Ligand SMILES: [Fe+2]
């Protein structure tokens with residue numbers, strides 16, 4: 001049985017692949033861009049600096065996955081619901097496998113095992129976020145929203161517009177990373193809505209307010225780092241990162257609308 005079948009979408013908009021693509025495509029048009037319907041052709045990273053930058057970018061992405069599976073593993077203790085625990089076991093397995101796959105590709109491309117850089121990046125993320133994600137359920141959910149739900153535009157736009165790509169990574173991205181990350185996003189989003197629907201109204205409102213305040217804190221704490229990472233990734237892949245940056249905040253509004261029922265703010 002797949003995770004999709006045992007999460008519980010509620011009435012109204014369900015978090016589906018079609019909804020993600022349609023929403024992100026609409027935001028792109030509103031920002032004056034178009035997302036190509038199929039991935040653009042890519043070439044492998046060139047020798048020398050280009051290759052070094054490219055693989056170092058992906059060692060750092062592996063570090064993010066390491067931080068994510070570590071956070072999910074410690075978050076397991078904050079979640080009493082069996083359905084969400086099962087989703088977390090899948091996330092831990094998938095994001096661990098992603099980190100390992102990036103590690104293998106970087107090692108093959110450079111001749112060096114990037115394990116220390118991966119570890120450094122995961123530690124850096126931990127320092128950035130502090131204990132915000134491990135204190136309580138609201139903080140943990142804010143972590144899931146930030147590190148999983150907010151990444152949808154980057155996955156889609158990078159996949160369609162990258163001009164430089166390692167062939168092994170391209171294949172793993174299409175076959176594994178992309179589909180897995182969609183399941184993570186859909187699982188968290190639909191579970192959150194089913195949780196809110198089950199809770200008494202005052203408890204739901206209280207938890208929602210806590211998640212929103214942790215989300216705001218995390219948005220501020222991660223802002224500079226995300227901007228920096230996006231410029232490194234733009235240099236490495238030559239993908240349409242200006243578009244990814246242009247719709248970052250508008251996509252967050254859409255996610256909020258899905259999770260909290262609040263309409264996106266015009267012009268934000
Ligand atoms: Fe991942």
Ligand SMILES: [Fe+2]
Nearest residue numbers: 095148181184
């Ligand atoms: Fe993930």
